[in-house]
Amino acid sequence: MTTKRFNTAINKLYQAFHDNTLHPECCKQCAVGNILDHKEAWKHLSDHHGSTELNYLGQVHQxxxxxxxxxxxxxxxxxxxxxxxxxxxxxxxxxxNSKPKNPTDKDVLFKGLSAVVSYLCKLDGIPDVMDCEALFKYETKKTVISQVI
Incomplete structure (x- = not known):
């Protein structure tokens, strides 16, 4: 079972990917920019794009x-x-800092979105929908050895 925020975020990211409106270097078109309806106010939560450290304003909101x-x-x-x-x-x-040669290449964006979807699943405590390992799992036959006492 998924959450409302997960479904909403996934729909926005899916739409951005297929509409070619996803761009990692633009604060309105990156993953968070799309989740937040192409608003850029979120960029004021940290001092650098990509940073995981909240600045003073970010800490206040947090x-x-x-x-x-x-x-x-x-x-x-x-x-x-x-x-x-x-x-x-x-x-x-x-x-x-290093960056991909073509940041809007579909393969580059797909790798980014796959990681984001996995992370969103983790945040909401739901099974990772990007993990296809379960599709290939199979049951192994275990030999049951019973001991006679």
């Missing part, structure tokens, strides 16, 4: 228990960090 489309400031930073790292960026974003 301590007040504020949520943005269901996510805490810390969760948003973790989501974005997960996305960027899986896309091949060294975080935080900086012109000297």
């Amino acid at each position: 301590n007040l228990g504020r949520r943005f489309n269901g996510y805490t400031p810390m969760e948003l930073l973790q989501i974005e960090s997960t996305f960027l790292v899986a896309c091949g960026y060294t975080i935080p974003l900086h012109h000297k």
Whole structure:
């Protein structure tokens, strides 16, 4: 069973991926930017895009228990960090740090989104829908040895 925030986030990310409106370097079109309806206010929660450290404003919102489309400031930073790292960026974003040659390549974005979906599952305590290991599991026959006493 999934949560409302999970379903909403997944739908927005799915739409962005297929509409080609997903861009890791744009705070309105990255993973969190899409989850937050293309708003950029979330970028003021930390001092650097991709950072997992809340700045003073982020800490205030976190301590007040504020949520943005269901996510805490810390969760948003973790989501974005997960996305960027899986896309091949060294975080935080900086012109000297490594990044993918083509950040909007579908393969790059898919890797980023796969990691984000797995992380969203973890946040909500639901089975990882991106984990296909369960599809290939099979039962092994175990020999039952009974001991006679």
